[in-house]
Amino acid sequence: MAIFPIRTFPDPVLRMRASPVIEFDEELRRLVADMLETMYAAPGVGLTANQIGVASSVFVFDIGEGPHHVVNPVLEETSGSWTYEEGCLSVPERYWPIARPAFSAVSGVDVFGGQVRYEGDQLLGRVLQHEFDHIQGTLLLSRLGRRTRKQALRELREESMRSA
Numbered sequence: 001m002a003i004f005p006i007r008t009f010p011d012p013v014l015r016m017r018a019s020p021v022i023e024f025d026e027e028l029r030r031l032v033a034d035m036l037e038t039m040y041a042a043p044g045v046g047l048t049a050n051q052i053g054v055a056s057s058v059f060v061f062d063i064g065e066g067p068h069h070v071v072n073p074v075l076e077e078t079s080g081s082w083t084y085e086e087g088c089l090s091v092p093e094r095y096w097p098i099a100r101p102a103f104s105a106v107s108g109v110d111v112f113g114g115q116v117r118y119e120g121d122q123l124l125g126r127v128l129q130h131e132f133d134h135i136q137g138t139l140l141l142s143r144l145g146r147r148t149r150k151q152a153l154r155e156l157r158e159e160s161m162r163s164a
């Protein structure tokens with residue numbers, strides 16, 4: 001297993017829609033193992049493949065109940081509303097109160113192609129939606145209100161220019 005550098009905004013790979021996985025092979029199992037190791041090292045509660053530069057439709061998560069992964073996830077349903085101070089490993093050390101549906105359900109398959117489904121509210125519901133967004137090439141910045149987003153983008157651009 002290996003720990004990979006996590007891609008951060010404005011890396012274009014984070015804006016790419018991930019491609020469906022079609023080969024359920026050893027390489028996929030290694031990818032999931034590497035993603036889990038990278039997520040735990042960060043530390044974080046969720047990670048998608050594009051965050052380590054692999055444009056495959058895979059995410060891993062652990063909200064304290066053990067490691068899970070979903071290949072080719074589909075967001076099946078959402079309901080309710082919940083505001084949470086949300087952060088992202090690809091936009092490090094920043095948190096914004098973001099309102100999203102409280103409950104969500106995601107289905108997909110595991111590394112062997114078997115059906116999986118995860119559902120929950122509050123933190124689990126949030127992680128599932130956040131990771132599914134990454135699969136679509138959407139960052140949490142897109143979930144901010146117009147004014148907050150403009151200010152966040154300005155700050156992040158200034159930061160990336162300073163570190164460049």
Ligand code: ZN
Nearest residue numbers: 087088089090
């Ligand atoms: Zn994220």
